[in-house]
Amino acid sequence: MQNPARVTGNSEALGELLPPLTANEAAVEAARCLMCFDAPCTHACPTHIDIPKFIKKISTGNLRGSARTILESNLLGATCARVCPVQELCEGACVLGAEHKPISIGRLQRYAMDHINNRKIDMFRPAAPKGKSVAVIGGGPAGLSCAGELAKRGYPVTLFEKRDFAGGLSTYGIIGLREPVDVALAEVEMIRRLGVQVESGKELGANLDLAELQSKFDSIFMGVGLGATPDLGIAGEEHIIDGLQYIEQSKVSARQMIIGRNVAVIGAGNTAIDCATIAKRLGAETVTMVYRRSENEMTAYPHEYDFIKREGVRFSFLTQPVRLLAENGRVKALECVRVSLGGKDASGRPAPQPVAGSNFMLEADQVVKAIGQQKPSLISKLGLKNGQGFHSCGWKLRNQFAGSVCRRRLHTRARSGLHRNGGAGWKTRGARDSRKVGSTWLIYASISLEFGRRIPSGWPPRRQPIPERRCTARSKPGGEAWCGRR
Ligand code: SF4
Numbered sequence: 001m002q003n004p005a006r007v008t009g010n011s012e013a014l015g016e017l018l019p020p021l022t023a024n025e026a027a028v029e030a031a032r033c034l035m036c037f038d039a040p041c042t043h044a045c046p047t048h049i050d051i052p053k054f055i056k057k058i059s060t061g062n063l064r065g066s067a068r069t070i071l072e073s074n075l076l077g078a079t080c081a082r083v084c085p086v087q088e089l090c091e092g093a094c095v096l097g098a099e100h101k102p103i104s105i106g107r108l109q110r111y112a113m114d115h116i117n118n119r120k121i122d123m124f125r126p127a128a129p130k131g132k133s134v135a136v137i138g139g140g141p142a143g144l145s146c147a148g149e150l151a152k153r154g155y156p157v158t159l160f161e162k163r164d165f166a167g168g169l170s171t172y173g174i175i176g177l178r179e180p181v182d183v184a185l186a187e188v189e190m191i192r193r194l195g196v197q198v199e200s201g202k203e204l205g206a207n208l209d210l211a212e213l214q215s216k217f218d219s220i221f222m223g224v225g226l227g228a229t230p231d232l233g234i235a236g237e238e239h240i241i242d243g244l245q246y247i248e249q250s251k252v253s254a255r256q257m258i259i260g261r262n263v264a265v266i267g268a269g270n271t272a273i274d275c276a277t278i279a280k281r282l283g284a285e286t287v288t289m290v291y292r293r294s295e296n297e298m299t300a301y302p303h304e305y306d307f308i309k310r311e312g313v314r315f316s317f318l319t320q321p322v323r324l325l326a327e328n329g330r331v332k333a334l335e336c337v338r339v340s341l342g343g344k345d346a347s348g349r350p351a352p353q354p355v356a357g358s359n360f361m362l363e364a365d366q367v368v369k370a371i372g373q374q375k376p377s378l379i380s381k382l383g384l385k386n387g388q389g390f391h392s393c394g395w396k397l398r399n400q401f402a403g404s405v406c407r408r409r410l411h412t413r414a415r416s417g418l419h420r421n422g423g424a425g426w427k428t429r430g431a432r433d434s435r436k437v438g439s440t441w442l443i444y445a446s447i448s449l450e451f452g453r454r455i456p457s458g459w460p461p462r463r464q465p466i467p468e469r470r471c472t473a474r475s476k477p478g479g480e481a482w483c484g485r486r
Contacts (some may be wrong), residue, residue, distance in 0.1 A: 013281040014176040014250060016082075018107065030059035034104050036095060043095035043106060047074040050088060055108055064110040075148040076141055076187055078117055079170045081110035082179045087303045112323050126195045127154035135160065135217040136196075140168020142223030144191050151194040156398045157219070162203035166191075168225055170358050177281070180418045181251055189194045207469045226373035232266065236324030239331050243267065243275045243370030250278045256406040260366025263287045264334050266321055268298035272370035273305070274312045279368070287313045290338055292320040292352040316362065320352055324367060333361045335399060 021029065035052040042051045049070055057066035070077035086092070086106040094102035116123060127203035132155055140160030145270050147157045192198055202208045204224070207256050213220055229242045243265070249257050263279040266290035279287045289308070291298055294317050298305065307317075316336070323335040338358035341350035382472045 017177045021111045040093040041090040044089045049073040067116040117460045132218040134219045136221045138223035141168025146192040147196040153212035157196045160202040161200045171475040208434040241368045264364035265368045266288045267370035275368045
């Protein structure tokens, strides 16, 4: 298979949206940080990166130290710098946001991470070998973080990835405009250099046998992600393109993509926004996002909604597709019906009620659906549960990941990949379930594009309200008030 990085690199339309900060811009931005003592930005970060500390290191020119501070909390710092909803998290909590512009934490983090990734600088060395082996199934963010954290602690880890390249959502499922493939693959290489053996083209249930893994490894971690996009259950559905495949194609072979003249995207989440962006940027004349609720209920982040409106994408809210019309395999139109919103449904959102006689035809020659993802069938086959909550297994089990999840109790602590990225970190729904199979604990974590939308109550545990008083002020020589981190 072609390396997706090379192909996408030639697609300027989907090139990274924001340019990197220059050294001068980074220095100026870092100097604006108040280095708050109680740093609400750090509390708001799901991986609790010490943000004032890494920014301080940028301001003193210590970029390696800055990157190390980031990676100590989050091995996927380069990805998170680009795709984390910082407006909702760290930057949203920055004390400067109330009256001025918040610190560009994401872009500063990217600046520090790019410094070491572009130079292939390794910040960690594996600890002395501990001898207990671990199999990680799934090379997405959860699997990579888990593998990297365990490798740092000296455990031999083999990571099995069903695709040609590891990285999961980062490599294949996030539009290149937000995260180029190179960034995701650089992180995979960093994990590999920590000593993790990555075996691609290996899928559990296909050419990977669980019993065999149990006999070979002391423990197994499963980070297999979510499943396919569910069916809409409408006539002509076979002509509708899966949104995740649409994004993947834009990253793997953008130049070979067939883009419709009039594209309809069903859904209003972040994946749907990515699909609409791809269609618009790769040449569609009109792109219409079709959503059966109103803009108040759409799951896309507000900043992404603002972005896609600026791209010229149209919206058809309170609209439900009922049929896709096609002739000789070519899509002609999407028949829709207007809906009104009734009482709350099982999801807690107003239930759409079709309005009789309001059917209409939406002109479209390409229809893409991005309406969420199903539970992976593999999980139910193994008898694991996949609930709606983030942390169905609870703190105790998550903290015990490297102990109880492993057959022979690997004595590492809670700051494992599972804790950081499978349990509470970037775009993950957490460790959902665990089950003992023979003498091996299986633990399941899945990734989700909905991160940040449904943070469970009480998370983050130490989060505090943004203080009205910014922080303890001291006087700088010269009389100018400033805030110092003590
Ligand atoms: Fe964080 Fe305070 Fe700096 Fe904002 S000013 S980034 S809240 S330490």
